[in-house]
Amino acid sequence: MTKPDPKAWSGKVHSYRPAADWKARVDDRLELHEDVAEVLDPTDYEVIRQKLWTINLAHGDTITRISGSPVLATLDFNMSILTEDADVVMNAPYIQFLNAGAPLGIRYIMENYSTAPGIDEGDIFCCNDPWIAACHQMDVLFAAPIFCEGKLFGWAANAGHQYDLGGIVPGGWPQNAEDVYSDPVVLPPFKLVEKGVMRRDLEALYLRQSRLPDMVALDLRAQLAGVRFAREQIVQLCGRFGAATVKAAMRQMVDQAQESFRKKLLSIPDGTWTETRYIDEPMPFSRTTQRTQLSVTKKGDRLTISNAGTDAQTPGTNGIPFVTWAGSITGIISVSMLYEQLFAYGGCERQIDYEATPGTLTCVDYPAAVSGGILHAVTMMNAMQAVLSRMMAASEELKGDIVAPCAEFMLPVLIGFNDRGEYFGQAILDGFACGSGARSFGDGVDTGGPNFSPLSMILNTEQLEQWYPILCLYRRSDPDSGGAGKWRGGNGLRLGITPYRAQSMDIVTNTGGQGATSQNGQGLLGGLPSPASHYVIRKGTELATLMAGKRLPQTAFDIAAEETLWLGPKSNGTPLSKGDIFEFRVGGGGGYGDPLDRDPQLVARDIELGAISPDAARNVYGFDPEDSNARSRLRESRGKWRKLETSDETRVLATGEPDLAIHEYVVATDRNGERVLACAKCGERLAGFSGSYKDGALVTEVAITTIPSAPDPARYIDDEMVLRLFACPGCLTQVSADIARAGEPVFEEMRLAAT
Known part of the structure; x- marks a missing residue:
């Protein structure tokens, strides 16, 4: 048996990256629809463009209506429409990096499976292999070929976070996994729906991996329904305008995005911009940090993007595969430099050369553990946000679009049994209520959500209490959690919960970057980073007595407790008992510009609104109503x-x-x-x-x-x-x-x- 070439980007050891001649290995019997109308009416173009946009939005609605998952209810997915050879025509305004693997997965399918088992009308392929197409195993890709006039016209694809696909920790984020064999199951692309008929044997194999197969069966059908809906809508669109006209519009969308990106690059001087970020604890309680580096070199109208300087991969959960790293880059470009293209970002990659070093933390080789490390995708998106913003600062045309990075993602997972003996095990996604970063012209938005996911949301507290055996004690904006600056980063929030009608409950913690030790959103151009978040349990409180008096705490520290447990960035299960309070702090966005340049009237307003504390106003902004020289003394120091x-x-x-x-x-x-x-x-x-x-x-x-309000990193890390x-x-x-x-x-x- 021939061993895989370790130097090949085949998806075996290194991630899959299609070679320049990949189409030469597509079966000749698979006819590609490449006919394009010679003349495209501008009105027809705009109608088709807007229709593709609404198809993607309705695709998302289809998933949320069918799935019963609280994860998909928070819009933890994305979808795209692609050409016959898997160029992204239009992405959707959900989590930007999540479906970045669609072009890679589809090209892998075309290159390897076009002969057997073949690509036919009515088929739908499934894949959660991170070395081919998935950001991590829980973000499952579904791809449906679209046939018009007997030829492969294009593809509809989505990737969504499914409820549980196995692994050693419920929910799919095993922080103590040393390699992929402790992760949820890895499935290379396979044909789940064949000519319109579900393969029941493969569905049974798929569901057998889950602790909650009924829930995953709904997730599965929701995503299948989504791509089937999109496929039918595009076929109808071709019937209305003609396939060649729709294809001409798709080609123009990709070309237009490319040209828009190219022109914007030309407005930026040539140079290299670099961002270094650290990530904590490859394994729980290891108390060490690792380094990542992102470098973007701009020359003319092209970018060369490198991860040189990033530490080599190690056992543990700090690594992400190539698809996640590349998706974190295009995802930020999409929302920062191509927002006017309605997320039609595919053309931008024509201007990008990726120089990824395999075997590093941002381009891990098989068999690294990757499922528990998915939150480091946010770290890389924040790094790209910082780099891109600094580049845009050098362009008069673009500097008005600068946004500082948002917070790292905090992800607590609840595991246990309710009072009916029913198992539960899934994440609370209030990390989507982080503060957005400051802008070059204004403050970030308090609890405004991440820059990279315009439509993500958090569940109502009633929904949280419906899904989990808990009571929500408070959910409130968190003062001093945004980065200070001329323009302030938006504040995050604090959420406090306690078990209610639960037989048992454990907390698993997951954190991206250094979000629970050193910082959240990076500051820009003199602005301060936002402080780290936290997970804390207050055990043995008198909560019942307080509630009997019809009162609730506003923070976990408003009530006496027998013990306080500070949970680290990564932990794999801490019991939560009746009367305990679990609080987690969601971070704010980074600041922009020198804090001493902030208008004193804005500082006074922030104090009045409770957005910042008087101590922060005095020590960082130099604002003291009783001391007119406070600011000048700070500057002179x-x-x-x-x-x-x-x-x-x-x-x-x-x-x-x-x-x-x-x-x-x-x-x-x-x-x-x-x-x-x-x-x-x-x-x-x-x-x-x-x-x-x-x-x-x-x-x-x-x-x-x-x-302001930052914890001491030494609580968790030795560096x-x-x-x-x-x-x-x-x-x-x-x-x-x-x-x-x-x-x-x-x-x-x-x-x-x-x-």
């Missing part, structure tokens, strides 16, 4: 920060070009025959044109707890984490803030290409 010791730079001659703003506080300008980076407020030289603007800045390292702050030595404006392991070199963030 930055003069004591140390100057970086930097190496010699490459001198770039003056270009004669106009000044170019590349940052809220940094401008590229000519000075004394040299092109330099200078402070936009006072003109202080910070670096040569191709240098790092941090080279000329003042810097200090302070404790993470300097961030010392510090908050680094950088300021212009001339006017003392804060130009950057980041979190790093103590002793590591300064992160460059950006370096423009010398011309």
Whole structure:
């Protein structure tokens, strides 16, 4: 037997990435519909475009109406319409990275299965293999070929989070999995529906993996119904306008997205932008961190995206496969730079070259554990959001669209039996109520939700209590949970629950990045990151007595308790007993710009509304109604920060070009025959044109707890984490803030290409 080539991107060891000649291995008997109308009426184009958009939305409604799952009820899915050769024509406004595997999975099916078992009208394929098409095993892909005029016209696909597909921990997020064999079952693509008929033998095999097969059977049918609905609608559309006209519109949508993205890239100067993020605990209680790095090099109208500098994969649940990493990139591009294209982002990938190093944490090889690490997709999306925002800051056309990263995702899972002896085991998805990041022109939205999932939602408390044997004690906006800045990141929330009519209940915790130790949303261009979240259990409270008096606590610490348990970022089951209170804090978004540049009237309003505390107003914003000099003293204290010791730079001659703003506080300008980076407020030289603007800045390292309401990371991790702050030595404006392991070199963030 021939062993798989470890260097091949085949889906065996490395992830599947179709080779340039993949179509040569598609069976000739599978005819592709490539006929395109020579003339496309603009009105017909817009009607078809809008119809494809509404098909995707109705596709989502179909899933939620049929599934009984609280997960799919929160819109934890996405869908897409694709061409005959799997170019994405239109994505949907749900979780952006979730269906990123559709083009890969479909091309894998066409390349490997077009001869046997074949691709026929009425078929629907299923796959949850993370090395082929799934972000993790619970996000199952369904893909339906669409035939018109006897030829393969296109595909309808969705990926949704199914309730439970096995593995060593109920719900599908085993944090103690060392490799994939402890994860939920992995299923490469297979034909579940053949010429319109469900394969009952394969359905039985599929459901046998689940602890809750009846629920999963509903999930299965909901997703099948979704792709079947979309397929029928597109066939009807072809009947109305003609298949060649619809195909011409689809081609134009992809081309239009590509051209829009290409033009926007041309408005950004060439250079490389980098973001370093850490992720905690490859295994529960390991108390270590690992490093990821995302670098985006822009040259002309193309991007080269690399994960060089990311740590090698290790046993544990900190890894994501290539499909998730690439999807985190296109997902952010879709909402940040192509929102006017109605999520028709497929064309943007024509302008991207991925340089992914396999065997690293953001491109893991088989057989890594991946299901429990899915939340690190949010970490990578936040990294891309930070990088893209810094790039857009260098474009006059695009800087109005800048948004700071949102919070990392907190995901507690409840497991146990209700008072009827019925098993339950699934997540509370209130992480979708995180604060959104600050923008270049305004504050983020409190509990506004993640940037990467415009339509995601949280369940009403009544629905939570319907699904789980719990009482919701409070659900409230959380002061000081957004990042401080000229524009403030939106605050997150706190949710408190207690068991109600439960025979037993355990809490499993899952967290992305450093969301429970060091930070949530990264700050931008001088703004502070938002503080870490938490999971906490207050055991042995007098809740019953309080409730008998018709009162409820507003936080877990409003009531006495016999014991307080702080749960780590990853844990695999802590009992929750009657009268205990479980609280988890959902993080806020990152801040934008120097907090000392915030309008004092806005700070006063925030205090009045309870969005920030008086301590945060005084210590971070320099706002004290009884001390008019508080802000100026804070600014002057930055003069004591140390100057970086930097190496010699490459001198770039003056270009004669106009000044170019590349940052809220940094401008590229000519000075004394040299092109330099200078402070936009006072003109202080910070670096040569191709240098790092941090080279000329003042810097200090302070404790993470300097961030308002931030916990001490040392509770959970041994690596010392510090908050680094950088300021212009001339006017003392804060130009950057980041979190790093103590002793590591300064992160460059950006370096423009010398011309």
